[in-house]
Amino acid sequence: xxxxxxxxxxxxxVFLGLSVGxxxxxxxxxxxxxxxxxxxxxxxxxxxxFTEMTPPPGAAGGLLxxxxxxxxxxxxxxxxxxxxxxxxxxxxAEHGRYSKLTVVVRFxxxxxxxxxxxxxxxxxxxxxxxxxxxxxxxxxALALAILVIxxxxxxTEDMLxxxxxxxxxxxxxxxxxxxxxxxxxAYSAARPGIITGLLLAFARISGETAPLLFTALNNQFWNxxxxxxxxxxxxVIFQFALSPYKDWQQLAxxxxxxxxxxxxxxxxxxxxxxSTRTAK
Amino acid sequence: xTDVAMRDQPARRTMDAGRAAVLSRFRxxxxxxGGLTLAAAVxxxxxxxxxxxxxxxxxxxxxxxxxxGFLTSQxxxxxxxxYGALGAIYGTIVTSVIAMAIxxxxxxxxxxxxxxxxPFALRKPIGxxxxxxxxxxxxxxxxxxxxxxxxxxxxxxxxxxxxVLGPIPGIGALFQGPPYGIGVxxxxxxxxxxxxxxxxxxxxxxxxxxxxxLKEAGYGLGCTTWEVVKNIVIPFSRTGVIGGxxxxxxxxxxxxxxxxxxxxxxxxxxxxxxxPGTTISAAIANEFTEAVGDLYTSSLIALGLILFVITFIxxxxxxxxxxxxxxxxxx
Numbered sequence: 001x002x003x004x005x006x007x008x009x010x011x012x013x014v015f016l017g018l019s020v021g022x023x024x025x026x027x028x029x030x031x032x033x034x035x036x037x038x039x040x041x042x043x044x045x046x047x048x049x050f051t052e053m054t055p056p057p058g059a060a061g062g063l064l065x066x067x068x069x070x071x072x073x074x075x076x077x078x079x080x081x082x083x084x085x086x087x088x089x090x091x092x093a094e095h096g097r098y099s100k101l102t103v104v105v106r107f108x109x110x111x112x113x114x115x116x117x118x119x120x121x122x123x124x125x126x127x128x129x130x131x132x133x134x135x136x137x138x139x140x141a142l143a144l145a146i147l148v149i150x151x152x153x154x155x156t157e158d159m160l161x162x163x164x165x166x167x168x169x170x171x172x173x174x175x176x177x178x179x180x181x182x183x184x185x186a187y188s189a190a191r192p193g194i195i196t197g198l199l200l201a202f203a204r205i206s207g208e209t210a211p212l213l214f215t216a217l218n219n220q221f222w223n224x225x226x227x228x229x230x231x232x233x234x235x236v237i238f239q240f241a242l243s244p245y246k247d248w249q250q251l252a253x254x255x256x257x258x259x260x261x262x263x264x265x266x267x268x269x270x271x272x273x274x275s276t277r278t279a280k
Numbered sequence: 281x282t283d284v285a286m287r288d289q290p291a292r293r294t295m296d297a298g299r300a301a302v303l304s305r306f307r308x309x310x311x312x313x314g315g316l317t318l319a320a321a322v323x324x325x326x327x328x329x330x331x332x333x334x335x336x337x338x339x340x341x342x343x344x345x346x347x348x349g350f351l352t353s354q355x356x357x358x359x360x361x362x363y364g365a366l367g368a369i370y371g372t373i374v375t376s377v378i379a380m381a382i383x384x385x386x387x388x389x390x391x392x393x394x395x396x397x398x399p400f401a402l403r404k405p406i407g408x409x410x411x412x413x414x415x416x417x418x419x420x421x422x423x424x425x426x427x428x429x430x431x432x433x434x435x436x437x438x439x440x441x442x443x444v445l446g447p448i449p450g451i452g453a454l455f456q457g458p459p460y461g462i463g464v465x466x467x468x469x470x471x472x473x474x475x476x477x478x479x480x481x482x483x484x485x486x487x488x489x490x491x492x493x494l495k496e497a498g499y500g501l502g503c504t505t506w507e508v509v510k511n512i513v514i515p516f517s518r519t520g521v522i523g524g525x526x527x528x529x530x531x532x533x534x535x536x537x538x539x540x541x542x543x544x545x546x547x548x549x550x551x552x553x554x555x556p557g558t559t560i561s562a563a564i565a566n567e568f569t570e571a572v573g574d575l576y577t578s579s580l581i582a583l584g585l586i587l588f589v590i591t592f593i594x595x596x597x598x599x600x601x602x603x604x605x606x607x608x609x610x611x
Contacts, residue, residue, distance in 0.1 A: 115591060268408075
């Protein structure tokens with residue numbers, strides 16, 4: 001009896017120890033990545049990174065055109081994708097809450113949410129780039145917009161479903177039409193959650209590389225015109241990191257640090273915004 | 281009296297007219313807004329449909345030229361314009377299997393730690409830190425993998441693997457050849473780290489749906505914490521855990537940039553996981569912009585179609601499993 005119980009206790013200790021170890025391993029991986037990023041990225045972080053263009057090999061330079069291209073395409077992608085996602089989420093939670101269409105849309109939206117982003121790049125290449133005949137920043141922004149839609153639709157639906165029905169009933173009882181109930185009452189009640197969704201979508205697309213490779217392509221020079229090939233931070237990192245030139249690799253690390261800092265700040269902001277809501 | 285009534289009459293009429301105008305404006309606005317939301321929802325369906333259709337149309341030339349042999353040939357030779365998908369499909373599956381072999385035990389371990397062992401004050405920060413792993417962009421894993429992790433694997437992981445497991449007949453075949461650092465194994469390990477949060481946070485969430493009464497009953501019978509987890513928590517939440525695993529698998533199959541950096545881009549099947557290989561997404565990322573000729577481009581799009589079909593099936597199973605546990609938790 002006593003030995004049996006000792007074996008069980010030992011078993012317990014071993015497996016619980018392994019589970020603590022697993023958590024340690026996960027945290028260790030995060031720390032390793034962040035330390036490597038800071039170590040290698042900070043070494044090249046100079047003001048010139050933000051003021052000069054991407055250089056030819058062997059010359060000094062910065063990442064200005066890549067940062068500009070990334071910001072423009074990301075914002076444009078968000079501006080196109082967010083309203084569609086918002087409206088689709090509104091349909092699923094409000095107008096079509098009990099319709100069969102919602103079940104189908106929700107299922108396929110979730111699949112689109114996790115679909116490989118490189119497929120979206122191929123799709124935009126087929127539909128936009130081959131029609132126009134050349135790579136362009138607009139095609140890149142469209143690819144990013146397609147990635148934004150499912151994220152925003154999902155979070156909008158989830159957040160609107162959390163809004164208590166009594167609020168809608170009270171507004172309807174006062175004679176507000178359906179659209180006003182949604183726009184003025186449900187949206188205001190769900191606002192923090194919806195903003196969280198937008199921030200998460202923003203964070204997701206600002207680090208995306210695969211869909212930009214053959215839509216926006218890349219551009220070594222300053223180009224304010226997004227109807228032509230446009231540089232972006234992720235594609236520049238891809239190109240520079242795989243190059244044999246030391247100063248290009250250094251710029252790639254610095255760019256990686258900038259992207260990671262942006263994405264992590266955005267997602268932490270999104271999460272804390274979301275959690276203050278649930279805490280209430 | 282009559283005067284007053286007479287005086288009121290026109291005023292009320294204009295008020296009624298105003299009210300009718302407002303009501304009809306509301307009605308049109310309602311219809312427009314409702315129509316817009318419906319259109320957006322339908323747009324999501326159309327979008328997914330057109331992705332599939334455009335991939336099918338784009339891959340037609342490749343399938344017409346090679347037939348179903350495209351799926352079973354591992355020849356990938358742009359010089360002769362002959363292409364086969366088997367090498368890329370094999371690489372995709374092997375890297376995902378390695379990733380799952382790492383992420384499932386570690387992810388479940390983290391979920392058990394977070395839901396059963398961790399002090400309450402630390403649960404949220406540690407959970408959030410693990411989830412940050414999913415927030416880091418894929419390209420960052422790529423550059424980290426190329427410059428930091430691959431050299432580490434080359435000098436500290438692969439030599440002992442070759443020395444210890446290499447001579448064993450059978451599985452030894454997996455660990456042959458020189459330690460490049462760049463290869464299928466490294467790509468698989470990095471994928472494992474990337475999809476870890478999907479398994480751990482979904483599992484943690486479904487563990488939380490286990491009724492406390494069941495766990496208390498287990499402890500009441502004298503079970504240890506591990507026995508409660510093994511015999512009560514995991515069986516009860518099995519469907520949800522499988523859903524989380526499938527979700528992670530869907531991610532691992534389609535992951536592009538991180539793999540592209542460290543896999544070495546070789547379209548051939550080698551028994552050893554230490555040798556360079558390629559995956560579907562890495563092949564597309566590496567070669568698409570350089571692809572000259574319709575058949576080359578079409579073959580890459582056909583690879584994309586194959587990837588989409590595989591991930592669609594995996595993700596559909598994942599969503600179905602998660603839906604089932606959601607329904608049960610709702611009851």
